[in-house]
Structure formats: structure tokens, C-alpha cells
Amino acid sequence: xxxxxxxxxxxxxxxxxxxxxxxxxxxxxxxxxxxxxxxxxxxxxxxxxxxxxxxxxxxxxxxxxxxxxxxxxxxxxxxxxxxxxxxxxxxxxxxxxxxxxxxxxxxxxxxxxxxxxxxxxxxxxxxxxxxxxxxxxxxxxxxxxxxxxxxxxxxxxxxxxxxxxxxxxxxxxxxxxxxxxxxxxxxxxxxxxxxxxxxxxxxxxxxxxxxxxxxxxxxxxxxxxxxxxxxxxxxxxxxxxxxxxxxxxxxxxxxxxxxxxxxxxxxxxxxxxxxxxx
Amino acid sequence: xxxxxxxxxxxxxxxxxxxxxxxxxxxxxxxxxxxxxxxxxxxxxxxxxxxxxxxxxxxxxxxxxxxxxxxxxxxxxxxxxxxxxxxxxxxxxxxxxxxxxxxxxxxxxxxxxxxxxxxxxxxxxxxxxxxxxxxxxxxxxxxxxxxxxxxxxxxxxxxxxxxxxxxxxxxxxxxxxxxxxxxxxxxxxxxxxxxxxxxxxxxxxxxxxxxxxxxxxxxxxxxxxxxxxxxxxxxxxxxxxxxxxxxxxxxxxxxxxxxxxxxxxxxxxxxxxxxxxx
Numbered sequence: 001x002x003x004x005x006x007x008x009x010x011x012x013x014x015x016x017x018x019x020x021x022x023x024x025x026x027x028x029x030x031x032x033x034x035x036x037x038x039x040x041x042x043x044x045x046x047x048x049x050x051x052x053x054x055x056x057x058x059x060x061x062x063x064x065x066x067x068x069x070x071x072x073x074x075x076x077x078x079x080x081x082x083x084x085x086x087x088x089x090x091x092x093x094x095x096x097x098x099x100x101x102x103x104x105x106x107x108x109x110x111x112x113x114x115x116x117x118x119x120x121x122x123x124x125x126x127x128x129x130x131x132x133x134x135x136x137x138x139x140x141x142x143x144x145x146x147x148x149x150x151x152x153x154x155x156x157x158x159x160x161x162x163x164x165x166x167x168x169x170x171x172x173x174x175x176x177x178x179x180x181x182x183x184x185x186x187x188x189x190x191x192x193x194x195x196x197x198x199x200x201x202x203x204x205x206x207x208x209x210x211x212x213x214x215x216x217x218x219x220x221x222x223x224x225x226x227x228x229x230x231x232x233x234x235x236x237x238x239x240x241x242x243x244x245x246x247x248x249x250x251x252x253x254x255x256x257x258x259x260x261x262x263x264x265x266x267x268x269x270x271x272x273x274x275x276x277x278x
Numbered sequence: 279x280x281x282x283x284x285x286x287x288x289x290x291x292x293x294x295x296x297x298x299x300x301x302x303x304x305x306x307x308x309x310x311x312x313x314x315x316x317x318x319x320x321x322x323x324x325x326x327x328x329x330x331x332x333x334x335x336x337x338x339x340x341x342x343x344x345x346x347x348x349x350x351x352x353x354x355x356x357x358x359x360x361x362x363x364x365x366x367x368x369x370x371x372x373x374x375x376x377x378x379x380x381x382x383x384x385x386x387x388x389x390x391x392x393x394x395x396x397x398x399x400x401x402x403x404x405x406x407x408x409x410x411x412x413x414x415x416x417x418x419x420x421x422x423x424x425x426x427x428x429x430x431x432x433x434x435x436x437x438x439x440x441x442x443x444x445x446x447x448x449x450x451x452x453x454x455x456x457x458x459x460x461x462x463x464x465x466x467x468x469x470x471x472x473x474x475x476x477x478x479x480x481x482x483x484x485x486x487x488x489x490x491x492x493x494x495x496x497x498x499x500x501x502x503x504x505x506x507x508x509x510x511x512x513x514x515x516x517x518x519x520x521x522x523x524x525x526x527x528x529x530x531x532x533x534x535x536x537x538x539x540x541x542x543x544x545x546x547x548x549x550x551x552x553x554x555x556x
Contacts, residue, residue, distance in 0.1 A: 108507050112507075113507055113508060113509040113512075114509070115462075115463065115465070116465070119465075146425065146426065147424065147425050147426070147463040147464070148424065148425070148426040148492065148496070150462075150463040150488075150507075151488055151490055151506070151507035152490045152491075157463050157464075161465065184393075184428075185393065185425040185428040185435050186425070186435075187393070187394070187397075187439065210428075210429055212429055212430045212495075213430075213494060213495040213496075214426065214492070214494070214495065214496050215494055216491060216492070216493055216494040217490075217491040217492065218426070218491075218492050218496065228429070229386050229390075229391055229428075229429035230391060231391040231392070234391075
């Protein structure tokens with residue numbers, strides 16, 4: 001019999017991608033975890049309605065759905081396809097009752113070197129997507145990614161940049177997602193978190209640690225809580241000081257965690273969360 | 279017979295690390311390159327005085343010596359050792375007649391999660407090193423590295439942060455180094471370059487392109503000019519607009535370039551520089 005997990009801990013599905021959705025739900029219930037962050041691919045594979053019934057039937061909350069976005073295409077066809085896909089992502093988030101649909105804006109089109117232009121296109125697409133999301137009762141959370149992803153995944157690299165975009169829309173429609181892994185290096189982060197909180201735009205908080213050396217491709221280099229260089233408790237306290245009261249989602253992409261038994265990984269996540277975040 | 283290389287192009291030694299120092303000097307003279315950026319290890323191996331005689335005897339200018347720094351140690355022994363090593367680096371830069379000694383401040387000590395504290399220690403060490411450098415006629419250039427190096431190489435991640443530190447010292451003693459690879463993602467870069475130029479603190483400019491996927495460890499992922507996502511001409515023009523008139527140093531760490539014949543690499547660098555930077 002384990003103690004109940006910390007009240008605000010949410011487990012992002014990709015942290016234990018070795019688990020099926022039913023295993024995830026059962027594991028979280030057994031460990032006393034009250035919320036999960038889900039990803040579109042496994043949810044669609046299981047069925048959106050079926051996923052919603054499974055998760056909410058178990059008394060779990062969906063802290064976020066990952067992810068929409070990738071709408072920096074410069075050509076009309078690419079842009080239209082991205083908008084269609086994001087409308088479906090909104091519908092899926094609504095079907096799940098997710099607090100937030102996480103948006104990763106996307107990188108530079110091939111051969112394009114105009115970061116400012118790509119950021120401008122993010123605003124344009126949001127102008128069409130935000131009302132759609134509002135009509136479905138879904139809030140969009142722009143997630144800035146670490147600058148090492150600026151070319152291929154996300155032209156929005158700081159929380160201030162994400163807020164510059166979000167603030168062009170009503171706070172009920174568009175906010176931001178703050179992930180320790182992407183933002184920890186930025187000395188402007190505390191002020192940006194306050195700005196997000198004051199504007200009612202801090203929709204979700206995620207945590208992972210920063211460890212080196214980074215692996216090839218860098219995507220799967222996120223570290224277990226406490227294994228790296230980030231003052232995770234300080235980060236969470238800054239979010240709290242900004243008025244954030246929502247779940248703190250543990251999102252770690254790491255083959256080393258995926259190779260282990262899911263329940264053991266979750267127990268370790270809970271221990272580390274208590275030690276380094278709570 | 280090749281055309282003379284662009285007047286402001288400087289070749290950083292690490293771009294053609296397959297070349298010995300005499301090969302580097304001969305190759306640059308043959309190609310009409312007027313300046314080189316040198317590294318401490320090969321210079322010391324050849325001898326500082328011997329290197330200086332070889333380089334200046336061939337009519338080449340030393341645009342920078344890489345590098346001092348790595349003085350974020352929190353313990354007195356580590357700090358003292360770093361200061362001693364940096365004093366030697368200053369002497370070597372003076373011996374070479376280098377325009378600038380490049381300083382990469384260093385990362386977090388093992389187990390340390392206090393970025394602000396480490397940045398503070400950079401200022402403390404500079405307080406001792408800057409007068410030493412001034413007495414030797416050497417200017418110190420703080421180089422911000424990409425945020426992906428914040429934990430293990432450089433707690434200074436933006437040009438504004440580097441300027442915040444540099445401006446605590448006389449402009450004759452401490453300035454900054456702007457490298458496209460580390461700074462290209464930052465929308466505040468144009469303003470920071472202007473700030474550096476207005477203060478007379480833009481001591482050196484380096485260029486490499488940003489290519490993905492990043493290799494394991496990410497250090498050797500710098501791309502040949504034109505192969506990646508950076509608007510290199512825009513970067514150079516911003517530096518010029520800030521009043522920079524010095525050499526533009528091509529610094530690419532890439533095993534693919536090191537595996538080729540040095541002269542062929544230099545010819546390609548010159549071509550790419552004309553096409554993407556000049």
C-alpha cells in the first residue's frame with residue numbers, strides 16, 4: 001500500500017509510454033495520482049470517447065492534451081492542413097475534458113531563415129483557431145520550447161515570447177504552458193511567470209530536469225526529477241507565487257525510464273517529486 | 279590562383295583542426311585570408327613566441343585567442359586555479375598580439391543548481407582578471423553560449439547577460455563576443471548588438487550555421503555557412519549597423535570538415551562566406 005501521491009502531481013503519459021492507456025489509468029489510481037497529461041496519438045488509437053470514459057470513470061482529471069500546433073507553414077496548403085489538424089485536436093481536447101490543449105507552434109519551413117516571419121504566422125493561425133477552441137470550451141496553451149528546438153520544432157523560445165502572442169487574444173482563449181526543461185536557463189523567467197499569472201494565462205506547468213550530455217537529436221534527453229541542474233522547487237514556487245494553483249505535470253521523455261516497469265517508474269517519480277518539487 | 283578572400287573573413291583554427299599551425303598560416307596566406315582565430319592548446323604546443331613569429335611574420339592578424347574562462351567554481355581552490363589559468367591565457371593573448379581573449383564563463387559546478395550565483399562568481403573573478411588583462415594590453419570578450427550549454431559550459435546565455443556583466447568594467451577592459459550559432463534564436467539580439475556597439479564593447483564576431491539534428495553532446499553540431507537556419511547576412515549586417523568593423527571569424531566545429539583536405543575546406547568556407555555572409 002503506497003501513500004497517496006502529492007495532490008498536485010499529474011503524470012504525463014509519455015513519461016511511462018510503455019504503459020497502455022488502461023495501464024496508465026490503473027497505475028495512477030493505484031498510486032493515488034489524480035491527474036494525467038495525455039497525448040493525441042495513443043488517445044486516438046484507443047478512441048477519444050473510450051479514453052474519456054476510462055479516465056474520468058476512474059476519477060482522473062486530464063491536465064493537458066499534447067499537442068496541437070506545428071502551424072508555421074508558409075504555403076496555403078500546409079497552413080490549411082495544420083489548421084484542420086488543430087481543429088481536430090481541439091475537438092479531442094473537448095471530448096476528454098482536458099484543461100488545456102498544449103500547442104507547440106512549430107519550427108522553420110525547410111530553407112526558411114525568417115524566425116520573425118514564422119512567429120507572425122503563428123499569430124495568424126491562432127486568429128482562426130482561438131474562436132474555434134472557445135466554441136468548444138477548450139483553452140489553448142502556447143508552449144515555448146528550449147532555443148535548441150527553434151529551427152525544427154518551435155520558433156517560440158521564451159515564456160515572454162509566448163505571452164507576446166497569447167496576449168493578442170482573450171485570456172479565456174489563449175494562455176501559456178511553462179515547462180521547467182525549456183525555460184530554466186532564462187533569467188527573465190520569474191518575471192515572465194508573474195506576467196503570465198497576473199494575466200490569468202498560466203494554464204499548465206510541466207517539470208523535467210536538465211541533464212547532460214544531451215543525446216543525438218536532443219529530444220529524448222529530459223531527465224528524471226533531481227538528476228540534473230534545475231532548481232525544480234524554485235521553479236514550482238515561482239509558478240505558485242504567480243498565482244498558479246493547478247496540477248504540476250511530470251513529463252519526461254527518456255528511453256531509460258521506458259525500459260523499466262511502469263509502476264516502478266511512477267513510484268520513483270512520486271518520490272522524486274516529493275524530494276525536489278513539492 | 280584563387281581570388282583574394284573577403285577582406286574581413288578570419289579563419290578560426292578549429293574550423294580546420296586537421297591543419298598544423300604552419301599549414302594554417304600557409305593555407306591562409308595562399309587563399310588571401312588576412313586573419314586567424316587561434317586556440318590555446320595548439321598555440322602552446324607550438325610555442326607562444328614561435329606561433330606569434332610565424333603568424334605575424336606571414337602578415338596575418340590574430341582576431342581572437344580561444345579561450346579563457348571556466349571560472350564558475352564555488353570553492354576557493356577551484357577558483358584560484360581558474361584565475362591562474364586565465365592569467366596565463368592573458369599572457370598568451372598578449373604574446374600573440376590577439377585583438378581579444380575570448381572568455382567562456384563556465385557552467386554550474388557539480389550538484390549546483392544556482393545559475394544566478396554562478397553568474398555572480400563570473401563577475402567576481404573578472405574583478406581580479408580585468409586589471410591583469412588591462413596591464414597586458416589585452417581585452418577580454420565574454421562569449422555567451424547557446425542556452426543548451428548553460429549547465430556544463432556557460433551560465434551566460436544571451437548577449438544581454440554578457441553585457442550586464444561586461445558593463446561592470448571599463449569598456450577598454452571587458453567586452454563581448456557575438457557568435458551567430460549561440461545567439462541567432464534570440465529576438466532581443468538586434469537590440470543587444472546595438473547596445474554592445476554603442477558601448478564600444480563588441481570585440482569579436484563569429485559565424486557558424488545552425489543545423490539539425492544535433493549530434494550527441496551537441497558541441498560538434500555547428501554547421502557550414504549556408505547549410506542551416508541562420509540568416510547569417512542579417513546577423514553580420516546587424517553587427518555592422520552596431521558599428522562593428524572588425525573581422526568576421528568563421529568558427530565551425532564539425533568532424534565532416536575535419537575529415538577533408540584543409541585547403542578544400544577553406545575554399546568552401548570562402549565561397550560560402552561570399553554567398554551567405556559578405
